[in-house]
Amino acid sequence: MQFVRSSYDARTLNKHLIIDHIRFSQGGSSRASLAREVGLSRATVSTIVNELLARGIVREAERVPRRGGRPPIRLEINPGGGFVAGVDIGATHVTLVLADFSGAVLAERREPLNIMDGPEICIRQVDVHLRALLASQGMSLEEIAAFGVGVPGPVSQETGEVIAPPIMPGWEDFPVRNTLQTLWGRPVLVGNDADLxxxxxxxYGAGRGATHLAYIKVGSGVGAGFIFNGEIYRGAQGYAGEIGHITLLKDGPLCTCGNRGCLEALAGGAAIARQAQEAVQRGLPTRLDAIQPVERITARDVALAAQMGDLVSQQIVTQAGHYLGIAIANVINLLNPAVLVIGGGVSQMGDLLLEPIRHTARERSLPGAARGVRIVSAVLGMRSSGMGAVAYAITHALHALAE
Ligand SMILES: [Zn+2]
Known part of the structure; x- marks a missing residue:
């Protein structure tokens, strides 16, 4: 994630470029590679690296013995430089991750939460869980350099407020960033969960080093996040990536956004659960109601029944995969990503859902773009957004330290 502001003087700007190169360069950074790839003189690189070393932001990695001469000294972010926390507020759960500046996880927890309870209740719960997580490590809020927080709706980058979120009633214009900053007394960065x-x-995951990455989060709802040339693409107001609300069926089922036939209303976790409940109520031959009383059937139950050979459940999942595949083919045609990562809770169903997604996505995108894209599952599984929140917080913390 490049951190370039035009208002920086050249030296500060170079410092930020060097930190980003050390963090994200796939081959590792040495003084020589920094000079070459960031386009600075060896003397400038040396001066800045020495300052970053002296301030404990960067350190020299241990040398790996190698035949044929002395290897260059590799530079890395000093993990002991400080700590951050990532918080991923989802529709039904919150994930909290405590990490050092290298992104190594010290502790994490996942707790139930209902986004429909509104901001006051949810934020109180997040606060309780966060303090418990810190206490479990014998740490205090003051030791956290910055917090990254993901929410399941569009977020204004200027104000840190949630804007018109379809699955977040009561959160509209709620100042998430300011509220948490006041509560925790530390810098808080708020982003959309799919972006994170x-x-x-x-x-940290399946798309390391990719110049063009699309991430599709299939949870209760469906969202997408894009990274182009090392930058999150948010669009003009922060709505970019609301793939869950593209229309696939003109007169399809009603969506939380008020429209009909949206992807989310056809293939999100909530839609999968609803289709299963309707199947039971219509008396279709299924064992779904043996798992749960009909009104409590979730997407997870559908996955379980499908794996046990329940044909109705298998059809529901395959159909959802088919709709997701159509939407993903559109993403491939529109954006030509090199890597397309499928994550979120519902994607944990595995091949049952991923196979129809892959098949339909390839079938319905242009052959050249389809050949050029790797469609993969999220390496971080349920933690993609939580680790993105960690990365976001580390970015802020490192660059604030280097000012
Ligand atoms: Zn919608």
């Missing part, structure tokens, strides 16, 4: 999922997979 893309970032998490790009920094």
């Amino acid at each position: 999922g893309a970032l998490g997979e790009w920094v």
Whole structure:
């Protein structure tokens, strides 16, 4: 994630470029590679690297013995430089991750939460879980350099407010960033959960080093995040990636956004659960109601029944995969990503869902673009957005330290 502001003087700007290169370069950074790839003189690189070393932001990695001469000294972010926390607020769960500046996870927890309860209740719960997580490590809020927080709706980058979120009633214009900053007394960065999922997979997961990455989060709802040339693409107001609300069926089922036939209303976790409940109520031959009383059937139950050979459940999942595949073919045609990562809770169903997605996505996208894209599952699984929140917080913390 490049951190370039035009208002920086050249030296500060170079410092930020060097930190980003050390963090994200796939081959590892040495003083020589920095000079070559960032386009600075060896003397400038040396001066800046020495300052970053002296301030404990960067350190020299241990030398790996190698035949044929002395290897260059590799530079890395100093993990002991400080700590951050990533918080991923989803529709039904919150994931909290405590990490050091290298992104190594010290502790994490996942707790139930209902986004429909509104901001006051949810934020109180997040606060309780966060303090418990810190206490489990004998740490205090003051030791956290920055917090990254993901929410399942569009977020204004200027104000840190949630804007018109379809699955977040009561959260509209709620100042998430300011509320948490006041509560925790530390810098808080707020982002859309799918954007942070893309970032998490790009920094730590399936999309490392990819110049063009698309991440599709299939949970209760469906969202997408994009990283182009090392930057999250948010669009003008932060709505980019609302793939869940593209229309696939003109007169299809009603969606939470008020429209009909949206992808999310056909293939999100909530839609899968609803289709299963309707199947039971219509008396279709299924064992779904043996798992749960009909009104409590979830997408997870559908996956379970499908794996046990329940044909109705298998059809529901395959159909959802088919719709997701159509939407993903459109993403491939529109954006030509090199890597397309599928993550989120519902994607944990595995091949049952991923096979129809892959098949339909390839069948319905242009052959050249289809050949050029790797469609993969999220390496970080349920933690993509939480780790993206960690990466976001580390970015802020490192660059604030280097100012
Ligand atoms: Zn919709």
